[in-house]
Amino acid sequence: MIVLRNGRGTLLSVVAVGLALVLAGLALSPAAALAAEELKIALVVPLSGRWARQGQLKKMGAEMAIEEINAQGGIRALGGARIVLREADAGDTVEKAVSAAQRVLGREKISAGIGAWLSSFTLGVTEVAERLQVPWFTLSYADSITERGFKYTFQTSPVGGLQAAQALDLFLSLAKAHRTEVKKAAIVGDNTAASVFFFKPLREKLLREKGIELVVDEIWTPPLADGTPVVQKIRSAQPDVMFFSATALPDSIQVLQKMKEFGVRLPIMGNGVWLLMPETVQAVGKDLIEGVMSSVGAHPLKGQEPLVERFKKRTGEPFMVQDSLMAYVHVWIIKEAAELAKSTDPRAIRDAVGRLDLTSGPATALVPGRIRYDERGRRVGATTIIVQWQGGEPFTVAPAEFAMRKPLWPSAR
């Protein structure tokens, strides 16, 4: 009898609690239904492994743009919808990058994506985005990214195949402005993919077309045992410019140290953001790196000093490089596309991107200040710029109309 009474009481308690929960749920539902829609952006970049630093910088840029957009009211055409970032770690292999993209795009409704930094990663990730019909924005350089007839891939950087030629033209215009005639060139660097991509067109075609003789061609497999023979050859041949790509920092340090010791002064032209990182100046030293130039797809430009200051204040980074700037711009582009589409549907956003032609606003913080993509998904007018180290910080020095600083030019030998 006692047991029966307790059993009956317990059952009643359970029923009561259950009813309370159901009622609570009903009470919450109407409130949830009234919340504004969110625009979700996927960010697939390396967040661990050897390129984690690059991925973190991209994340910083994206987060800053999102914070700014949300602070000024979100996406107005969607009733103030907020932007939310969904990050996924691409890791250090193509397989991991593709898996990350599949997870983040498959889990919930994503309106657009950004990443994946390395061209090889981006080639894999954009396959996923194309299949799932999500517009994808990348700063990766490889031509092949936008040679596959994909509709949902948008390549914002100048393509690799054009960069060496653009960089050479820009460099020669700098040389001319400083009354330097470039007759002889040196190619110095390692045999990593990034270096080959820069050196190959120079060596095989571009220098010859400009009537420039290649007098030093020193390539090594990292690590470089000793910088002396490299610089000794430069010292003997006396080229007018050195195209430089030693992507392993210790090798860069050795070559630059040896050049200073041997008193070899000439313009040094590199390629890629690896040469413009805070870690680069920390390792090499600002005296050694002074005057070294690098061609990249993006870097803060004249007039963007307030943007850079906001970035520095927000992140604690000593300066801003292309990884953060590109991610920042990509978020703003997606925002403008969403305003035009009046929708968070990825297909609608893709169509809106196809119609975009922006010439003002934060989305246009890239040379030449216009955001428009052609039918292949390449940005119209995208061009390489030259950045130079001055006083321990990298500044855009060419093209002249976008330069933050005047270029330093080594005095005549």
Add this chain to the structure above:
Amino acid sequence: MPASELVQYVVTGLLVGAIYALMSIGLALIFGVMRVVNFAQGDFMMLGMYVTYFLATGYGVDPLAGALLIVPPFFLLGMLVHRVLLVRVTGRGDPQREMDAQLILTLGLSLVITNATSMILSPTPRAIQTAYATRAFTAGPVLINQARSYAFVMAVLLALLVWTFLTRTDLGKALRAAADDPEAAEYQGISVRTMHGLAFGIGVALVAAAGGLLATYHPIEPTVAVNFIVLMFVAVVLGGLGSIPGAFLGGLLIGLVQSLTLLVLPLQLQNVGVFVAFLLVLYLRPQGLLGRRLRAV
């Protein structure tokens, strides 16, 4: 090819070779006394570079002085490593099995040191900024790097100091006795185990000092050891296993060959000359430059 360029390459080769020589002496001493091939030798050099770096950047200690200051603590570290780890795989049982155990132990130690350093200090390369690393003495058209010159002088002095210790002190002679005939040395009251600890401590201290000298002009990163351990092995074998003067000469020769190779071969093959010389010596003089033919058992 002007003669001055040849002289430039020779000078550079010798300056670098002296550092290789100092590293190699440490390895040769350990092998000569203990018959242990220390695969972690390069990593102790890397630690020496880092300590010198932190002394320079944190306390303003010139790296040339730092390279000397680190000798006593690394000596103690070497003795500690011997006491804690290496005694377990030396001086007992089957020599072949011991050799296997030694290889695995020192290789494991190498992996632990490298990866711990990467985790704690990050893989980002660092460099000590000194005025003399980017300056040269001039001798006509030949430029002689100041940092390497100072490192060369100190390497030679340290090597002479070791040689003096080994040949002119009772303790040094005891070390050599333990190397020549451990059993007989034990009968004469020399503690072979203590001698092993002493040898390992000195060997580690020397390679750390070499690392400190190297840090005056070479960038520092956790994986820097792999670039040098192979050269150390080649120098030791080249000079004759167990021979201290041989190891020194082997190191100089490697620096020279490495530099001169670039006169005739492209940069990508910078170490080919080293290994060609290595093979030639093994073929023509298998006991090494200053080695002795091992007595028949």
